[in-house]
Amino acid sequence: MKETILIVEDEPKLAALLTDYLKASGFDVFTLSDGLHVEAWVRGNKPDLIILDIMLPGRDGMEICRNIRIFSRVPIIMVTARVEEIDRLLGLELGADDYICKPFSPREVVARVKAVLRRTRDGQAVQIEGLVLDANTYRATLHGCDLELTAVEFNLLKLLVENPSRIFSRQQIMEKIYREERFVNDRTIDSHIKKLRRKIETVDPQTTLIHSVYSVGYKFEP
Ligand code: CA
Numbered sequence: 001m002k003e004t005i006l007i008v009e010d011e012p013k014l015a016a017l018l019t020d021y022l023k024a025s026g027f028d029v030f031t032l033s034d035g036l037h038v039e040a041w042v043r044g045n046k047p048d049l050i051i052l053d054i055m056l057p058g059r060d061g062m063e064i065c066r067n068i069r070i071f072s073r074v075p076i077i078m079v080t081a082r083v084e085e086i087d088r089l090l091g092l093e094l095g096a097d098d099y100i101c102k103p104f105s106p107r108e109v110v111a112r113v114k115a116v117l118r119r120t121r122d123g124q125a126v127q128i129e130g131l132v133l134d135a136n137t138y139r140a141t142l143h144g145c146d147l148e149l150t151a152v153e154f155n156l157l158k159l160l161v162e163n164p165s166r167i168f169s170r171q172q173i174m175e176k177i178y179r180e181e182r183f184v185n186d187r188t189i190d191s192h193i194k195k196l197r198r199k200i201e202t203v204d205p206q207t208t209l210i211h212s213v214y215s216v217g218y219k220f221e222p
Contacts, residue, residue: 039064052077
């Protein structure tokens with residue numbers, strides 16, 4: 001099956017040029033020319049990668065990137081017209097996977113698209129003891145039932161599941177799952193763990209996957 005690329009770009013010539021090159025490389029390509037309906041389109045069509053211009057009519061690319069990250073891990077390549085801006089963008093931790101500066105050669109864009117897809121394809125889904133964690137959609141299922149996790153709960157579970165039997169202190173969990181938040185404390189982690197356990201029990205009351213380690217923290221043990 002062909003992978004789908006969404007190009008969000010308000011310069012029609014540039015969008016057409018990129019479309020040609022990406023199609024020639026075997027991708028399905030869709031384009032949007034303003035920033036207003038990107039999130040809805042992504043929710044409805046689940047593209048495999050997004051090339052997102054920053055300066056767009058309607059809504060800017062940075063805001064769109066942030067909004068998409070609330071519900072999806074789809075790879076995003078941000079396009080900026082100013083090379084000086086890349087530093088600032090990196091500092092903002094928008095959650096983009098790569099940055100490209102205009103003017104670019106379409107060949108370079110195709111190479112970056114392939115590299116990002118290769119990078120994100122590894123480690124897509126984690127499977128253990130009936131649990132499946134899909135990092136692209138933030139969806140976790142247990143025995144096929146959706147656990148309906150929030151993004152924070154998903155990241156927390158993923159951290160524990162990827163390191164079976166390893167004990168994490170609350171401090172370590174905080175550092176690993178919150179990149180930007182400065183106002184989380186031990187109790188926040190405990191409350192996320194509690195909700196996570198409740199959701200797991202709702203699907204399978206017999207299973208205890210997350211264990212408390214007295215006065216230390218938590219671990220995942222199937
Ligand atoms: Ca633009």
